[in-house]
């Protein structure tokens with residue numbers, strides 16, 4: 419039986435008394451690019467964080483490559499997995515943060531090689547070799563021994579993307595990867611992401627870059643107040659939105 | 674046009690020379706400070722009360738050096754045990770387990786409240802409270818019994834007191850370091866599937882060290898001098914020993930100077946060590962490391 423790479427079903431999440439996600443359904447096929455749009459506070463970051471269990475869902479399920487994330491099902495009960503097990507699941511899911519979160523005391527190369535050494539028990543020389551390859555792929559082969567603070571924002575985010583790829587994840591999640599960057603640095607990061615999309619990496623991208631959504635996305639999902647308002651191919655959602663709220667949001671972002 | 678072209682070339686091929694700003698008040702301040710220092714040095718040399726010959730006679734005297742060794746032993750052992758305890762206390766305090774949290778909090782509260790000197794006297798008098806210590810099942814039968822007097826020598830009591838006292842402070846220093854690291858760091862490590870222990874060792878602790886080191890060095894210097902308090906247990910550390918000597922000879926001031934100068938020398942060594950260790954942990958935190966004093970000196974000489 420074939421299954422989608424990512425399957426989110428009926429996910430609810432609240433913080434205190436505030437319900438942030440009201441039953442989200444989402445699927446992403448292997449090799450597809452899904453762009454999630456939505457106003458600030460609509461729950462986009464929370465949704466991504468639920469996918470790799472940085473946040474626990476209140477109800478509903480997240481499956482990556484058919485595997486239930488964070489829980490083990492027995493009968494009609496879900497038992498939370500041990501931390502060790504969850505960490506192993508996370509190793510298969512890359513995450514790129516809005517503010518990079520690179521480790522400032524490690525060089526670019528060490529940042530990338532850390533997870534393969536720690537989580538996959540690769541030898542340092544093997545991990546460093548692969549890290550160099552990844553740095554080359556994001557166009558930073560000459561920055562291996564630079565510390566994050568010695569890099570520009572765009573370069574830091576490219577290192578962060580390389581770091582997320584170092585575990586050969588099945589799925590890579592991007593949470594507004596370009597919104598902390600100066601406008602002239604956005605392009606270099608989007609170029610790297612377009613490259614990834616072409617090579618068949620399954621990606622879920624939260625972004626306000628409508629241009630990227632238009633050319634790279636297979637599916638665009640519009641989220642508002644914790645609900646999926648509308649989803650479909652970019653031509654439909656971006657150019658002929660059916661809902662007023664989507665239209666209102668797009669008119670704000672596009673101007 | 675002609676006017677411009679005739680006057681331009683001269684200014685263009687010679688850039689204006691930079692003249693540094695002058696600071697006349699700096700010279701005045703320097704002169705005042707130098708005069709005061711000269712006066713101080715003059716007093717130190719000419720006042721016979723300092724009795725420098727006695728100072729020189731005792732500075733490297735064998736009993737003083739042995740006492741210095743005891744001071745160093747207490748400092749090093751107290752610091753190592755104290756900081757190990759401090760790491761455990763900090764981990765407990767930060768853990769989600771409310772019992773561990775409360776125990777750590779209470780420990781810190783109690784051991785920061787009791788003056789070190791009082792605590793030391795308590796430990797030295799442990800035998801008065803409990804004649805024997807029993808090892809075995811809690812509240813159940815015991816396997817082994819030792820007399821408290823044998824278990825806790827006065828050196829042991831001193832070390833125990835120093836380490837327990839130190840742990841309370843070290844715990845707070847370590848905790849301060851850990852909570853100063855951005856939460857995103859732990860999140861990024863967790864998202865990469867890095868195991869808990871390694872997250873702490875490899876990601877959190879090295880960054881926390883930046884905040885821990887200056888405070889820890891401060892605490893170490895405090896401890897070094899704090900060892901002088903154990904003289905109440907009649908342990909032959911530096912301060913106790915000079916007291917013994919001036920008790921016999923009556924030369925109080927030169928012998929206090931012996932102890933003082935040794936404390937100053939040891940603190941200087943610690944401070945230099947601190948400088949280089951901090952530099953080591955500053956990698957990545959600063960865009961470029963400033964040159965060491967040694968490098969600066971060499972640059973100035975070779976220029």
Ligand SMILES: Nc1ncnc2c1ncn2[C@@H]1O[C@H](COP(=O)(O)OP(=O)(O)OP(=O)(O)O)[C@@H](O)[C@H]1O
Nearest residue numbers: 433434438456457458459460461462463464465594
């Ligand atoms: N840890 C938390 N505790 C309490 N409330 C939270 C927490 N994290 C998020 N929220 C709330 O949940 C809602 C959704 O937040 P989320 O970060 O998912 O929004 P977002 O769509 O990513 O917004 P943005 O575009 O500004 O990043 C917000 O109202 C936010 O205040």
Ligand SMILES: [Mg+2]
Nearest residue numbers: 462463464594
């Ligand atoms: Mg967000």
